[in-house]
Amino acid sequence: MNGSKQLMAERTYQHFAAQTLVLSSVFLGLVPLIWFAISRGGIAAFRLDAGVWDVLVFTLEQAFLSMVLSAIPGLLIARALARQDFPGHAWLLRLFAVPTALPAIVVVLALTSIYGNRHLLGGWIELYGLGGILLAHVFFNLPLAVRLFYEASEQIAPENFRLSAQLSFTDRELFWHVEWPVFRNIVPRVSALIFLLCAASFVIVLTLGGPTATTLEVAIYQSLRLDFDIGRALTLALIQIVLCFGLVALSGRVMLQNVTHAGNQLFQRRYDGRGFGARFFDFTMIALGAFIVLPPLLALFSSGMTQIQISPQVLNAAGFSFGIGMISSCLALLLAWNIAQQSDWFSQGLALSALIVPPAVMATGWFILLRDFSDSVSVVIATIIALNALMALPFVISILAPAFERNRKKYDRLCAQLALSGWQKIRHIDLPLMTRPLVQSFLLAFILSIGDLTAITLLGNQGVVTLPSLIQIQMGHYRGSDAAGTAFLLAILSLICAWAAQKFGDAHDLD
Amino acid sequence: MKKILLTATMLLALGAVAQAKDVLTVYTYESFVGDYGPGAKIKAKFEETCDCEVKWVSLGDGVAVLNRLKLEGKDTKADVVLGLDTNLTAEAHDLGVFGKHGVDVSRAKVPGGWTDTEFLPYDYGHFAFVYNTELIKNPPNSLEELVNGDPKQKIALEDPRSSTPGLGFLLWMKSVYGDKAPEKWKVLKKRILITAPGWNEAYALFTKGEVSMVFSYVTSPAYHMIEEKTDKYQAANFVEGHYLQIEVAGVIEASPHKALAQKFMDFILTPGFQDNIPTINWMMPASATSAPLPSEFDKLVKPAKTLIYSPQEVNAHRRDWINEWFKAVNG
């Protein structure tokens, strides 16, 4: 087992490099701010007021509810999609990739065309209030959860379904013996992701919730922006960091290591979910998912389709979005490649750091550090890319980590025996065997990046206009219909990417 | 290879020539520049008058510009800062980085006149409630009527914590009602459907038909009349008067291009700059334009009275007033 030890040592070194990179970018965000706050106000700058408690309670309440409402139906819908086939199956999954790319205000507008006053389902749900916040969060995160869980269920060994069919497992027995052992590992991760996304939600919470709904993120933004009270912002950020890191550590404890692992030779074919009851339940769940996700998308498509215009500024923005998305996704994948192979809770927490540490805080810290270059376009683009990559990291890892775990169990000894390591191992073992998860995680990172508005809003643009920021600019100049066209383009772009990624993954699956 | 080297040298030489020109760095907010803002035209016009280059550095909005200055302090790269409003100038003054603008203040034509020698106005606009004439037949004639109006007719506001117009309305309420503002907020609360993080979101939801009225500017209907040829959206005229927003520019004292910066300040109150304000920035010009304003501007509401707090008052009370508002709407 000498070779195995060498392999481990080499990996540890790579992990260390990736971890250091992520950790230092977080610290490079925090430390300059702390220094700034202390140099202006001393330790007294760090203080809290009474209102924080309410803010904390509301943040946790809405994030928890959004998480539960997205993750549980998400799991059931993913399971239904995995075991039922029907015309449009593939397109439904692709459409489920679109919400992730949409800026929050576009989603709010799309939701109002369905649930708003004087609209189709107006009055079905109290759009302005907690109900609307939850609806919007579920619209964003339910399809995300479905895709992540579906990806996980694809990793189940085909033999398991054959064996279950032979042993005449009921659907329930199959769930507990075959599916749950795989889901169990990813449920805490997906839940933590959704929870953090909702805790950091800003535009949705403010627009639909009004001043009653103040989350930690809103409070941080207010201190940082309006009051320019860096001490208070940092205190709030530290609360958020401690809270979220605690949650992540907790979810890491729930996570267990024995994953069933897939064989690659067989097609995954399922023999369960054939009874009437099971079909009824599955198609009800699928219909529910479609009912939540499709009507707002349809509204977005129908209002944007006629407004789309291919002007130089739209092309320019699409180009920037595409380029920034590509580079930051590659960067995210590169970092994730190394971090995803570690399963300790520290790495897990690190992977989520860009969601745990408020991006507003991180970006301000980076700015203080880079202020001498703040007018250089390339530095601004580089920072946007770095922030996007960090924000995509947790999503990429949630797809890659189970795939790595599976490969490691299957081939590590063989690789050690053959002295396959480093680039040779990546080229001959990891890349071919992980094409599908790699493509899927790249897609997710890309869609997140092209839809991102956080980085560009925080860092200023210097003429860098992406599709989401173009939407923002068009709306700011009364051009709501142009903005609808641009939003349509963004949605179509992400749909095409989802389609391409799936085709590419399928093509390489058959090898 | 030689060819590449040659090209590179030429490019470098060209760069050096470009560098030789004086570069005037102007911080401003995002929507002032870009494809829809007046920035590009103003830059071109000013560059005609000097052997120089204007470099726009755009940040989210006026507050983001101020925060950038707070982070940078005396090391700022700006020569000129354009896009603060009078609610921010007291704080900006306290940074101690601004010098005198050196322009004759009597040239600035803003309601109430102008005396500040540190900041110079380049445009202004009265806030107003814009309503959808298809949904509202009898618009409110006063703030009082708005507050006490039918709670079923919903309005959209902006959050004063994150938005400049949002803060504007908070100050409007305060300037009309003083200590009674919290109770009035409590009454008005029943009509508020949306308190959006920014003007963009509020106005988009308004044009979508979610609300019949939105907090915006007196000039907003001009856009719809000129660009969309529709009278559908109009502003309501309030007898108590309308709160005023004045957008200003200032010169950085330590700027290495101070003469050029002051030349730019002088340019601000000339038609070369002002012509781009009404129908591109959709605000009122702070001095004469070369041609009269389009006739649609005559149809806009002309506030009977202008309400405005001094920058010092806003700076002293803003935090308390926001807390007061927060308690009132959450009560």
Added chain:
Amino acid sequence: MILIENAVFQKKKFSLGVDLHVKPQSFAAILGGSGAGKSTLLSIIAGFEDLGQGKLWLNGADMQHISPASRPVSMIFQDHNVFAHLSVWDNVALGVSPSLKLNAEQKAQVDAALVRVGLSQYATRKPGNISGGERQRVALARVVVRKRRILLLDEPFAALDPGLRHDMLDLVLDLRREHGLTVLMVTHQPEEALRAADEIIFVANGKVREPIASKTFFSMHDDGAIDSYLGKTR
């Protein structure tokens, strides 16, 4: 007894024609090159793949529309025959009751099966803590308690070393005798086939051939496909 008539299996570009008769309680080895369709044949018999056309009888009963669980078949794969989160005992007990609710008699059966395969001391362990050969013994113990008369083996011992493979094959032969099983085994080891199998089923060029007595198979000199599979040169 296994009887397949005029069957053609089709999946995408792959097609396999089957006409096959395997006598009761015989041991047939399935040989053929990689990708020839050996595993597919087992999947068809087990009911994991549907026949496009043709008939399949197992022990005299027509298997059309019969689910995998209702067929008189147990199948052991090369890997993944046990559930990692369940103990060895539970993994065997699944063969009696998928809900793991067993009466005293059934429990005794499970205990006996574990004794039979020599794993009684490992009953409480998880599969992760026993060797690969022992995991395959768990699967064999499950075959014992399931009491199905046809056993399909898909390269079950390929991952084991020769000595262990020899012992495992002996165990299969013993179980076959004790329980009167009909055994079909996919293998890549001709010497295994020669030692254990009465008959050889050869799969090549999209066809499953009728069984040939194993001694005859290995002494044949006139079949190009078999020769090239066995590496013989004329």
